[in-house]
Amino acid sequence: MSRRRWVAAWAVLCAAGVAATAALNASPAPDPRPEKPVSRECAEYIADIEARLAEAKREGEDEGVLAFSRRRAGAEACDDEIRDHFDGGR
Numbered sequence: 001m002s003r004r005r006w007v008a009a010w011a012v013l014c015a016a017g018v019a020a021t022a023a024l025n026a027s028p029a030p031d032p033r034p035e036k037p038v039s040r041e042c043a044e045y046i047a048d049i050e051a052r053l054a055e056a057k058r059e060g061e062d063e064g065v066l067a068f069s070r071r072r073a074g075a076e077a078c079d080d081e082i083r084d085h086f087d088g089g090r
Contacts, residue, residue, distance in 0.1 A: 038085075042078035046085050 038046070 036081070036084070038081050039078075042081040045078050046082060049082070049086075
């Protein structure tokens with residue numbers, strides 16, 4: 001009789017796990033993070049970086065690393081915005 005109880009308890013736990021998994025898979029995805037406002041200087045700097053990336057891609061240099069030796073004036077506080085923009089919103 002004890003073995004039947006263990007099998008029944010195991011079957012109930014498996015069914016509960018399957019039901020919970022189905023409920024989680026059916027639930028909608030969480031809302032994406034709202035975009036933070038970006039200052040005009042940072043938006044211009046990001047646009048400049050994207051233009052340089054596009055130019056490098058057109059020239060066939062999209063396999064390497066694109067590096068910038070100088071910062072743009074007024075864009076000193078754009079590190080977080082640049083990281084958020086090019087990180088894909090992780």
